[in-house]
Amino acid sequence: MDYRKLDEVRGSAVPLQLDTIEAFAAGRLSRREFIQRATVLGLSTGAIGMVIAACSSSSSSPSAAASVGASTAPSAAASVGASTAPSAAATGGVIRIASQKPVSVDPVAMQDLGGYGITAQSFEFLCTLDKGGSNIAPGLALKWTPNSDGTVWTFDLRQNVKWHDGSPFTADDVVATMERLVAAGNSGLKGVLGPGGAVAKDANTVVFTLVGGNGNFPYLVSVFNAQTLITPKAYVAGTTLDKVPAGTGAWKLKTYNAQTGATFERNPDWWGGPTPLDGTEFIFFDATGPMVTAYQGAQVDAIVQFDVLSGASLFNDPNFSIIATEAALHRQIWMRTDKGQFADKRVRQALAFTFDRPALIQQLFKGKAQLGNDHVIWQGYPYFDSSVPQRAQDTAKAKQLLSDAGVSNLTATLHCGQLLEIPDLATLLKSQAAQAGITLNVAVESLDTFYGAQWCPAAPKDPPCSGAAELGIVDYGHRATPDVYLNAALKSKGIWNSSQYNSPAFDAAFKEFQTSVGVDAQKAACTKIETILNDDVPIGLPYFYNYLAGNSKKFTGVYSSALGQMFFSAAATA
Amino acid sequence: MARYISRRLVLSLVTLWLLATIVFIIANVLPNDVGRTILGPFAPQESVDALNQKLGTDRPLIVQYADSMRRVFTFDYGDSYVTGQPVLPQLAAAMARSAKLAGLALFLTIPIAIAAGIFAARRRDRLADRGVVLLGVTSSSIPEFVTGTILVVVVGVQLKLLPVLATPPPNADIPTQIRYLLMPATAMAIVYFGYIARMTRAGTIDVLQSDYTRTATMKGLTTGQVMRKHVLRNALIPTVAVIAVQVGYLFGGIIAVEKIFNYNGMGQTMLFAAQRKDIPMLTAGAIIIGIVYMLATLAADMTMAWMNPRIRLDTEH
Numbered sequence: 104m105d106y107r108k109l110d111e112v113r114g115s116a117v118p119l120q121l122d123t124i125e126a127f128a129a130g131r132l133s134r135r136e137f138i139q140r141a142t143v144l145g146l147s148t149g150a151i152g153m154v155i156a157a158c159s160s161s162s163s164s165p166s167a168a169a170s171v172g173a174s175t176a177p178s179a180a181a182s183v184g185a186s187t188a189p190s191a192a193a194t195g196g197v198i199r200i201a202s203q204k205p206v207s208v209d210p211v212a213m214q215d216l217g218g219y220g221i222t223a224q225s226f227e228f229l230c231t232l233d234k235g236g237s238n239i240a241p242g243l244a245l246k247w248t249p250n251s252d253g254t255v256w257t258f259d260l261r262q263n264v265k266w267h268d269g270s271p272f273t274a275d276d277v278v279a280t281m282e283r284l285v286a287a288g289n290s291g292l293k294g295v296l297g298p299g300g301a302v303a304k305d306a307n308t309v310v311f312t313l314v315g316g317n318g319n320f321p322y323l324v325s326v327f328n329a330q331t332l333i334t335p336k337a338y339v340a341g342t343t344l345d346k347v348p349a350g351t352g353a354w355k356l357k358t359y360n361a362q363t364g365a366t367f368e369r370n371p372d373w374w375g376g377p378t379p380l381d382g383t384e385f386i387f388f389d390a391t392g393p394m395v396t397a398y399q400g401a402q403v404d405a406i407v408q409f410d411v412l413s414g415a416s417l418f419n420d421p422n423f424s425i426i427a428t429e430a431a432l433h434r435q436i437w438m439r440t441d442k443g444q445f446a447d448k449r450v451r452q453a454l455a456f457t458f459d460r461p462a463l464i465q466q467l468f469k470g471k472a473q474l475g476n477d478h479v480i481w482q483g484y485p486y487f488d489s490s491v492p493q494r495a496q497d498t499a500k501a502k503q504l505l506s507d508a509g510v511s512n513l514t515a516t517l518h519c520g521q522l523l524e525i526p527d528l529a530t531l532l533k534s535q536a537a538q539a540g541i542t543l544n545v546a547v548e549s550l551d552t553f554y555g556a557q558w559c560p561a562a563p564k565d566p567p568c569s570g571a572a573e574l575g576i577v578d579y580g581h582r583a584t585p586d587v588y589l590n591a592a593l594k595s596k597g598i599w600n601s602s603q604y605n606s607p608a609f610d611a612a613f614k615e616f617q618t619s620v621g622v623d624a625q626k627a628a629c630t631k632i633e634t635i636l637n638d639d640v641p642i643g644l645p646y647f648y649n650y651l652a653g654n655s656k657k658f659t660g661v662y663s664s665a666l667g668q669m670f671f672s673a674a675a676t677a
Numbered sequence: 678m679a680r681y682i683s684r685r686l687v688l689s690l691v692t693l694w695l696l697a698t699i700v701f702i703i704a705n706v707l708p709n710d711v712g713r714t715i716l717g718p719f720a721p722q723e724s725v726d727a728l729n730q731k732l733g734t735d736r737p738l739i740v741q742y743a744d745s746m747r748r749v750f751t752f753d754y755g756d757s758y759v760t761g762q763p764v765l766p767q768l769a770a771a772m773a774r775s776a777k778l779a780g781l782a783l784f785l786t787i788p789i790a791i792a793a794g795i796f797a798a799r800r801r802d803r804l805a806d807r808g809v810v811l812l813g814v815t816s817s818s819i820p821e822f823v824t825g826t827i828l829v830v831v832v833g834v835q836l837k838l839l840p841v842l843a844t845p846p847p848n849a850d851i852p853t854q855i856r857y858l859l860m861p862a863t864a865m866a867i868v869y870f871g872y873i874a875r876m877t878r879a880g881t882i883d884v885l886q887s888d889y890t891r892t893a894t895m896k897g898l899t900t901g902q903v904m905r906k907h908v909l910r911n912a913l914i915p916t917v918a919v920i921a922v923q924v925g926y927l928f929g930g931i932i933a934v935e936k937i938f939n940y941n942g943m944g945q946t947m948l949f950a951a952q953r954k955d956i957p958m959l960t961a962g963a964i965i966i967g968i969v970y971m972l973a974t975l976a977a978d979m980t981m982a983w984m985n986p987r988i989r990l991d992t993e994h
Binding site: 204206207209214288341343358360361362363364366386387388389390393396397399400401402551554555561598 | 710713714715716722723724759760761762767770771829833834837840841842844847936937938939941945946949952953
């Protein structure tokens with residue numbers, strides 16, 4: 104331990120940052136967790152590198168710090184440093200991208216991945232995506248700092264940034280954007296930031312005063328909360344990208360056709376310097392199958408998202424580079440805890456013990472997924488506790504649990520919607536459950552029918568989802584924090600609580616998680632959450648799967664989030 | 678003729694009313710929530726309620742129906758529930774794309790199929806006739822999506838001779854547009870070849886056996902003169918009726934072909950609208966396709982009357 108270096112960073116850190124540094128120094132955070140957490144809390148790349156170097160056994164060697172620069176926050180360094188120089192030599196050319204057809208390109212109201220991907224070409228976030236694809240990095244904000252309890256966050260904005268029409272970007276634009284988002288009830292900011300919560304301290308500084316302490320706030324104004332793209336002060340809510348194409352980003356909208364596609368041209372005045380490519384061309388699709396065919400027919404160069412089943416051939420294509428972003432994307436197998444055959448915890452545990460999780464991951468995702476442990480705390484979260492024992496298939500134990508519960512010949516209908524791999528998952532679960540003597544009848548329905556009739560029927564309204572089927576599989580997208588999963592799907596009377604789970608112990612643990620801002624406190628709360636959910640099993644959660652995107656190896660420098668945003672500012676022809 | 682057209686137009690209005698009513702009933706028969714369908718299953722209920730109120734889909738069905746009918750007959754289809762943009766320009770663009778694809782498919786199909794039908798009829802029960810009949814039955818038995826997929830894999834992906842996507846780049850010239858549309862148009866043409874060729878063959882055989890054809894031959898006219906002056910005009914009448922129906926069908930959109938070739942014609946537009954419960958788009962699309970059907974059959978009737986004056990359009994004569 105190099106205390107001199109460590110103290111140097113400690114001396115300039117605010118309490119929340121200090122808390123994270125101490126947790127890493129004491130070995131309570133892994134290097135990856137530390138980097139992720141420290142970035143969120145606004146520690147600079149240099150400071151993160153110094154802490155890692157100080158805490159590593161070879162603290163005095165430059166390799167540790169160097170490796171940080173290479174693997175942790177390269178984008179931060181690149182973003183900051185790129186303000187005066189292009190990120191790569193100009194190569195010219197246009198990359199053609201297969202994208203979902205956007206439903207809406209209104210930055211404030213959009214709800215679909217197609218819209219997220221298109222708008223993020225011209226508009227930018229305060230905190231953008233790092234090139235690793237899983238963490239945040241400086242975007243329009245150069246740095247951010249919390250106060251001691253995480254209730255006030257100060258964002259220093261990048262200077263000399265211009266809108267596409269040449270007008271200067273200022274703190275007033277950020278404040279106006281936040282007011283619009285709060286007024287629109289943005290799901291990430293709701294209950295976190297209120298009206299008037301964002302104030303311009305000066306032209307380049309915005310101070311956010313939150314409703315309560317929040318250690319994850321930078322995530323909520325980042326690429327992971329897709330609607331928080333910064334729009335001009337004069338922007339009117341409801342205006343779509345094609346009507347006011349005035350962002351600050353690397354690409355200027357050239358043409359837009361809601362049915363067929365969009366083209367973008369280089370923004371020569373971008374703060375990151377001219378992009379290597381001349382432009383991008385988005386081609387809209389309704390399904391992933393034709394996207395793959397279009398790539399094979401040499402008509403597109405990149406695919407924004409595909410699934411393992413329709414993109415199977417891409418895995419064997421030596422000329423295609425797959426971007427597999429680890430994400431919190433998952434499926435929940437809900438079981439009604441309040442009534443019916445699964446009301447007894449032992450029956451729910453029995454079903455969970457029939458899951459052959461590695462086999463599911465291999466068969467459904469060709470290994471591009473991580474094990475789930477019947478709780479929603481994904482391994483990528485810095486507060487994930489790996490000490491909770493991983494549940495594995497144990498048919499004998501499942502049979503014993505059923506016997507203990509006095510259940511024989513358990514027969515149930517497993518409801519699911521027609522979406523991606525879910526019907527196949529249902530079929531595999533059926534065969535695995537059969538090994539323990541459980542008979543599952545799979546009922547696959549159209550998504551509309553499934554959501555409306557099985558997952559969370561509108562009536563009865565109180566409590567929400569109390570008309571749900573006793574067993575089913577529902578899909579959940581990626582979230583930068585697990586709050587939505589915990590609050591909506593598992594908290595008592597949560598709006599998506601199909602299992603009708605009602606556990607005071609869980610509710611208390613969730614409240615503890617919500618109100619904790621330090622990493623140790625968050626991790627302690629998550630340990631309780633994981634343990635409770637793993638034991639109660641209101642939901643089975645067999646895997647978290649990777650978000651899949653990719654591009655032809657004719658291009659380099661393409662990276663992607665797990666929310667449909669693909670970034671081409673550093674892309675170049677190989 | 679004028680009275681006939683007037684009567685057809687009045688009947689068309691009744692048909693359009695029925696069509697719009699059926700679309701409305703189908704769109705509302707399932708207990709589904711428009712706001713929920715548009716915003717998705719995870720949107721807060723307050724947002725869903727607000728959207729339903731904004732769209733007017735929380736009003737009683739009878740009020741919505743009256744509003745829908747008013748829009749149908751004033752050609753004021755309003756804005757799409759999903760995109761918030763006016764419906765008609767979006768449908769016009771989709772219709773123009775469908776027209777290009779259907780036009781090319783018909784251009785490829787009609788001359789070849791008619792020629793094949795006549796060729797087979799003149800060689801009735803010979804090997805050539807059997808060959809054309811077999812080819813016709815086979816081609817019309819293979820669905821467009823199978824033909825389309827085979828074409829994509831072989832011609833597009835393996836040989837890379839033609840683009841696998843049907844949408845040409847913006848501002849593409851006509852030869853480029855034809856190049857992009859050639860594969861989907863071929864997939865459609867293969868299916869319709871069978872229908873049209875067999876209908877032409879049957880009509881031609883019928884006319885060749887008629888008394889007036891025999892008389893013309895016995896008068897000493899050459900085979901070519903008999904075919905041109907007496908056979909073709911009469912033999913093609915049923916074929917024209919078949920083509921008219923196919924025109925409406927092709928313009929209505931071949932969803933499978935459009936999906937395979939990622940072509941945003943009427944088929945994909947209507948499917949998207951149906952999936953999202955975009956009732957203004959769905960209603961307007963159905964009406965437009967209905968109008969195309971009616972115009973196509975009207976044109977066919979008039980063409981048939983021109984080809985054979987014995988067909989009287991006005992029943993009073």
